[in-house]
Amino acid sequence: MxxxxxxxxxxxxxxxxxxxxxxxxxxxxxxxxxxxxxxxxxxxxxxxxxxxxxxxxxxxxxxxxxxxxxxxxxxxxxxxxxxxxxxxxxxxxxxxxxxxxxxxxxxxxxxxxxxxxxxxxxxxxxILGMPGFTAWHGLLKIGEPKPNETVVVAAASGPVGSIVGQIAKLKGARVIGIAGGPDKCRTVVEDFGFDACLDRKAADFAEQLKKAVPDGIDVYFENVGGQVFDAVLPLLNVHARVPVCGLIASYNATSLPDGPDRLPLLAGTLLRQRIRMQGFIISDHYGDEFADFQRDMSSWVAAGKVKIxxxxxxxxxxxxxxxxxxxxxxxxxxxxxxxxx
Amino acid sequence: MxxxxxxxxxxxxxxxxxxxxxxxxxxxxxxxxxxxxxxxxxxxxxxxxxxxxxxxxxxxxxxxxxxxxxxxxxxxxxxxxxxxxxxxxxxxxxxxxxxxxxxxxxxxxxxxxxxxxxxxxxxxxxILGMPGFTAWHGLLKIGEPKPNETVVVAAASGPVGSIVGQIAKLKGARVIGIAGGPDKCRTVVEDFGFDACLDRKAADFAEQLKKAVPDGIDVYFENVGGQVFDAVLPLLNVHARVPVCGLIASYNATSLPDGPDRLPLLAGTLLRQRIRMQGFIISDHYGDEFADFQRDMSSWVAAGKVKIxxxxxxxxxxxxxxxxxxxxxxxxxxxxxxxxx
The missing domain is CATH 3.90.180.10 (Medium-chain alcohol dehydrogenases, catalytic domain)
Known part of the structure; x- marks a missing residue:
């Protein structure tokens, strides 16, 4: 060359x-x-x-x-x-x-x-760049977890999800991860310190999730969509917040799934439970917030509180x-x- | 008796x-x-x-x-x-x-x-009670209209919708109403001062709405759902806000509509357009905000700026x-x- x-x-x-x-x-x-x-x-x-x-x-x-x-x-x-x-x-x-x-x-x-x-x-x-900033903004600016609330994180072993869960723990929340397969779930709990992690590929995943959140879900960090969201939707608490960061389950989809049409079900749940569901794209936020993120995250990384x-x-x-x-x-x-x- | x-x-x-x-x-x-x-x-x-x-x-x-x-x-x-x-x-x-x-x-x-x-x-x-407070909270606390933005209001001739539009005008927005039939549309424009009003029963309603919002929709005040929301969804701008106050189109429904399942379409639109969609129930907010509402609204009513x-x-x-x-x-x-x- x-x-x-x-x-x-x-x-x-x-x-x-x-x-x-x-x-x-x-x-x-x-x-x-x-x-x-x-x-x-x-x-x-x-x-x-x-x-x-x-x-x-x-x-x-x-x-x-x-x-x-x-x-x-x-x-x-x-x-x-x-x-x-x-x-x-x-x-x-x-x-x-x-x-x-x-x-x-x-x-x-x-x-x-x-x-x-x-x-x-x-x-x-x-951790100090785009995925870390995505986790920080989505969780803290939209999810706004409070101590003792239940935070559920999709794609929990991925770079964004793993950081979301670690920040949520720092904020005093109970944190449940969702990941694909037992190996990923193990690392979510053992390496990233989530309280629990569920395998979305398990046949009884929806049942497991219901049992894992006896007080319902206050914040759901959406990275996946598809069947993961379907299991989460009925468990969202009054005043829950749903930052929508990604929908990887549908990125390769070429058409909508078969019916019934559950768009009214989603809208009705947002109304009945007074839920805030908000999409975001991190590139909108560099000007306003990146310096704050860098200050927070570099101190957490230096202190060993958040890792990748x-x-x-x-x-x-x-x-x-x-x-x-x-x-x-x-x-x-x-x-x-x-x-x- | x-x-x-x-x-x-x-x-x-x-x-x-x-x-x-x-x-x-x-x-x-x-x-x-x-x-x-x-x-x-x-x-x-x-x-x-x-x-x-x-x-x-x-x-x-x-x-x-x-x-x-x-x-x-x-x-x-x-x-x-x-x-x-x-x-x-x-x-x-x-x-x-x-x-x-x-x-x-x-x-x-x-x-x-x-x-x-x-x-x-x-x-x-x-106007001084529940419907007025609903309009005030949903528009100002969730919709957050800015001057020159486009606000679309469903059920615009109703008590909540008519007040939403009048407040949005006071805030400098361009306001398009949606109502059922030409008589209601006339009162929305002539009595309540909206910039325009579209008849949701018109065969080409979705086309009319698209033409009426050349700059897209920044705030959609949802009171209806159903085909009205279907026409609104593709017109929502980046960073649009959708306060969900009611879904009267589905209140009498006994089952979900036929497919395809558009739940992923809604979630994908929220993500791609970075939209905030948020349900609310006004009874949650009396303690915090009712006094502020009363102060605003009684002065507007006294000055003839908002009517019912x-x-x-x-x-x-x-x-x-x-x-x-x-x-x-x-x-x-x-x-x-x-x-x-």
Whole structure:
């Protein structure tokens, strides 16, 4: 590989339902020349997250779809290798939206400098970055858990869910996780300190959930939808709060489920139980709240009060399979791809 | 009728679907004797409101169901005719939950004194009472309209909806009403000052609504559900707020509509558009907010900025038919039954 070669993964076609390897194309192109105010970044880690599934589609969503033949987008941690901007110099550690590729040309205004010599630079993609901020905002600004309330967290072993539960414990709540399979449930309780965790794949999952929340559910952090939400809905207490962060169960769906139409059931439950259900997208909140998040979370991480487990996949070419597995729940912890040392 | 006779309407049977006259029974019983701390009230006006449909059922709801053979509940304005409590004397004007009957025995703690000599004592059941407070709380505390935003109000000719729209105008919003039929729409625009009003019964209602909100919908005050909500949902803007006050379209429903199941569609829209959808029941908020509401609303009414149209039905025995008509949208303004002068 020549030093000007850039290996990258582009969107070859839009998935119908679950993405397949054919939706991605691995290619090598020349690294573009730098313009004024631009910086060339060598990507070291890239973050794989469920929201990327939405950007592969051209349905209406909160973000522009990725164009066919364009590089797959992703948050990245990397090192500056060349700079035509006075604020960045070769060797700087940076956070960028650098995509699924070796090198990214990024406008300086879209780069954030990271402290030099970090023990875990990839944490900027997880506990100290977007997933951590998502958990912090959704739980504290919408969920608003109070001491002794019951908080239920979907996708509890994932990066967002695991942090949601740990913050809820810090706030004095009783915290029940929901995860896919006994191994994930074990780590939710043993590593992340939830009070209990239920396997959503169990045949009697809905019954188990009902027993696990004898006082009902005050906050449900929604990351999943589908049958998990169906089990949660009848257990929501008066004045419950439901931050809607993700709906991974439906991301690959190509049509609505069969009837009856339960839209009136959901609306009626919101009314009868005086529930607040509120969707959010974390990119709306960086300007107002990211500094508060960083202050809270870095002190919690330093004190060992909140932690993350990373699932590190080695090698750019393995990103598509890792992403496909993520949508199926096969990852174990925050999924990052290590591209370079 | 002897002076101790009490004419009343009780719940004879629970409705299946829409209530019928057979669900009610008119009867005359003796007025009970007063105990210590109790007050005998002669009801003059009783309020008919959609929420009463829920109390006729024994399905889980936010209020206890009315027992079979018990008197139908209702907010009432009346006059004290006898008192065994030191705070109330014969002749006092009072607000009570006195029910569908001539006389109510009420504990003094459940009575509120009204000023003597009110021009419109029945306003305590509408613009200065529960429906007005419902509109004020739902719009200002959940809807939070900003100047130049677009507010859409369902059941816009009704007591809650008409007040919601008038307050939204005071706050500088553009206000579109939805009502049943051209006569109601005319009064929504001409009497209540909405910018426009659409007939939900029109064949091309959804198209009309889309054209009426070129900038989308920022606040939707939900009173109806059903096809009105279906037309609103795709028009909700990013960061829209949906106070859910009522769902009259489904109150008489005995089963869910046919599929597909649009619950995931609603949840997905809340997420993608970052919408807050929040149910509320006004009885939760009297302690905290009623004084603020009274201060705002009495000044607006005095200044002629907010008004109400009353639909006064004469005679207790006509209450069941009036209530059945209310659920079909046949009333025109705030429905009250005048029982006595």
């Amino acid at each position: 020549r030093s000007t070669d850039n290996r990258r993964i582009v969107l070859a076609s839009r998935p119908k339902g679950a993405p397949t390897p054919e939706n991605f194309r691995f290619e090598t192109v020349a690294t573009p020349a730098l313009g004024e105010g631009e910086v060339l970044v060598r990507n070291q880690f890239l973050s794989l997250d469920p929201y990327m599934r939405g950007r592969m589609s051209d349905a209406k969503s909160y973000a522009q779809p990725i164009a066919i033949d364009a590089v797959m987008g992703a948050g990245t941690v990397g090192r500056v290798v060349a700079s035509k901007d006075k604020n960045f110099a070769e060797g700087d550690a940076v956070l960028a939206f650098g995509g699924w590729q070796d090198y990214a040309v990024v406008e300086a205004k879209d780069l954030a400098k990271l402290p030099a010599g970090l023990d875990h630079p990839s944490y900027a993609l997880s 487990i990373e699932d590190v996949v080695e090698g750019l070419k393995n990103a598509p399979d890792a992403f496909i597995g993520l949508l199926e729940g096969q990852n174990f912890g925050k999924l990052v791809v290590k591209i370079a040392d | 002897r002076s101790t006779d009490n004419r009343r309407i009780v719940l004879a049977s629970r409705p299946k679907g829409a209530p019928t006259p057979e669900n009610f029974r008119f009867e005359t019983v003796a007025t009970p004797a007063l105990g210590e701390g109790e007050v005998l009230v002669r009801n003059q006006f009783l309020s008919l409101d959609p929420y009463m449909r829920g109390r006729m059922s024994d399905a889980k709801s936010y209020a206890q169901p009315i027992a079979i053979d018990a008197v139908m509940g209702a907010g009432t304005v009346g006059r004290v005719v006898a008192s065994k409590d030191k705070n109330f004397a014969e002749g006092d004007a009072v607000l009570a939950f006195g029910g569908w009957q001539d006389y109510a025995v009420v504990e003094a703690k459940d009575l509120a004194k009204l000023p003597a000599g009110l021009d419109h004592p029945s306003y305590a059941l509408s 149209i009353e639909d006064v039905v004469e005679g207790l025995k006509n209450a069941p038919d009036a209530f059945i008509g209310l659920l079909e949208g046949q009333n025109f303004g705030k429905l009250v039954v005048k029982i006595a002068d």
